[in-house]
Amino acid sequence: MKKLKILAATFLATLLIAGCSQQELINPDNETTPELKSATVSGKYIVVLKDDADLVNYNFQSRNFRIKETAVGLLKKYEIASGVEEIYETALQGFTVKMAPGQAKKLGADSSVKFVEADQVISLSPVVVSGRSGSAPQPIQQTPWGVTRVGGPGDGTGKTAWVIDTGIDPTHPDLNVDKVRSATFLGGKSTPWDENGHGTHVAGTIAAIDNEIGVVGVAAGATVVSVRVLNRQGSGTNSGVIAGVNYVAASGQRGDVANMSLGGGVSQALDDAVLNASGKVDFALAAGNESDNANNHSPARINGAHIYTVSAMWESGAWASFSNYGNPPVDYCAPGVYIYSTYKGGGYETLHGTSMATPHVTGLLLLGKIHTDGYVTGDPDGNADPIAHR
Ligand SMILES: [Ca+2]
Ligand SMILES: [Ca+2]
Numbered sequence: 001m002k003k004l005k006i007l008a009a010t011f012l013a014t015l016l017i018a019g020c021s022q023q024e025l026i027n028p029d030n031e032t033t034p035e036l037k038s039a040t041v042s043g044k045y046i047v048v049l050k051d052d053a054d055l056v057n058y059n060f061q062s063r064n065f066r067i068k069e070t071a072v073g074l075l076k077k078y079e080i081a082s083g084v085e086e087i088y089e090t091a092l093q094g095f096t097v098k099m100a101p102g103q104a105k106k107l108g109a110d111s112s113v114k115f116v117e118a119d120q121v122i123s124l125s126p127v128v129v130s131g132r133s134g135s136a137p138q139p140i141q142q143t144p145w146g147v148t149r150v151g152g153p154g155d156g157t158g159k160t161a162w163v164i165d166t167g168i169d170p171t172h173p174d175l176n177v178d179k180v181r182s183a184t185f186l187g188g189k190s191t192p193w194d195e196n197g198h199g200t201h202v203a204g205t206i207a208a209i210d211n212e213i214g215v216v217g218v219a220a221g222a223t224v225v226s227v228r229v230l231n232r233q234g235s236g237t238n239s240g241v242i243a244g245v246n247y248v249a250a251s252g253q254r255g256d257v258a259n260m261s262l263g264g265g266v267s268q269a270l271d272d273a274v275l276n277a278s279g280k281v282d283f284a285l286a287a288g289n290e291s292d293n294a295n296n297h298s299p300a301r302i303n304g305a306h307i308y309t310v311s312a313m314w315e316s317g318a319w320a321s322f323s324n325y326g327n328p329p330v331d332y333c334a335p336g337v338y339i340y341s342t343y344k345g346g347g348y349e350t351l352h353g354t355s356m357a358t359p360h361v362t363g364l365l366l367l368g369k370i371h372t373d374g375y376v377t378g379d380p381d382g383n384a385d386p387i388a389h390r
Contacts, residue, residue: 063089122264146335151390156219165199174214182226204342205359218363249277261355312336319378333385
């Protein structure tokens with residue numbers, strides 16, 4: 001089983017990480033990268049309200065209350081029986097609700113509503129897994145090639161990265177996880193902790209501790225906060241991801257960086273949320289792994305003064321063929337093939353993807369202004385991306 005496929009089910013597409021042997025991983029460029037199908041989430045809609053400029057003058061609770069009041073009023077007006085689900089009061093002004101398509105159309109025409117969008121499935125940029133998870137005893141520390149290539153490691157002590165992903169292993173001995181601010185947006189009995197491995201891997205590239213064990217991150221020892229929006233299979237919904245972005249906008253501060261190594265189809269609501277939240281913290285976004293123009297994918301396609309979209313390359317400096325492309329929105333290329341980092345269960349893994357490139361840029365942003373060092377070779381858009389460097 002060499003290919004990774006995304007199966008779009010009625011309600012949720014599930015990303016399957018196929019069990020690949022080491023031999024099959026010799027050349028990730030030969031991997032057939034899956035086409036990302038953006039399935040809608042049955043019956044659920046994101047309602048974005050027209051901006052109430054006055055709202056910024058209120059505290060979190062008052063903003064939340066006012067949006068909820070507006071939402072409940074709208075549902076009553078259009079006789080929509082189901083209750084309000086997520087409330088967005090910071091990165092967006094809006095809410096989510098389950099309703100019939102006809103009701104969504106009527107609601108979208110209301111004078112207080114900017115637009116209504118069907119909720120969609122979103123997945124982590126697909127990755128190929130090699131090596132093994134779990135690690136006892138802990139291996140002697142090594143510096144991954146990507147960290148060296150971008151000019152790291154630097155001292156990230158006291159800096160904060162918000163990892164919007166599958167969660168983070170809270171007890172990994174090579175990570176400094178803020179368990180208090182970590183949060184889950186998956187609902188039910190979910191916790192902020194990683195059941196997949198992807199988010200813990202991203203966290204390690206950003207900020208693994210400079211000690212005796214494991215690896216060292218670009219901004220070594222920085223605090224990582226889990227903002228869990230993707231499940232064990234690596235999938236979630238735009239409504240949940242926006243809830244995570246909204247949380248970062250409400251909780252973060254300038255100097256912090258948010259990492260989004262995930263993507264899906266185009267979503268105006270998600271784009272708007274990230275753009276607004278970037279007024280508070282910097283965002284590093286994966287270009288995506290569909291060998292496609294990044295302008296076809298949210299949040300990768302967003303441009304802004306505090307938004308950085310990242311493509312991926314090999315250690316040789318050659319373009320990773322799975323990487324999405326296009327300038328704009330791509331700002332930098334970074335290491336994304338054979339990236340060794342922390343993994344769930346206190347372990348370490350080698351993964352490929354723009355998911356792995358993005359946290360190098362997040363680490364650099366934590367350390368300060370990004371510089372560049374040369375250009376990737378073989379960039380398919382003919383406009384070679386500069387390689388991010390400290
Ligand atoms: Ca370490
Ligand atoms: Ca380019």
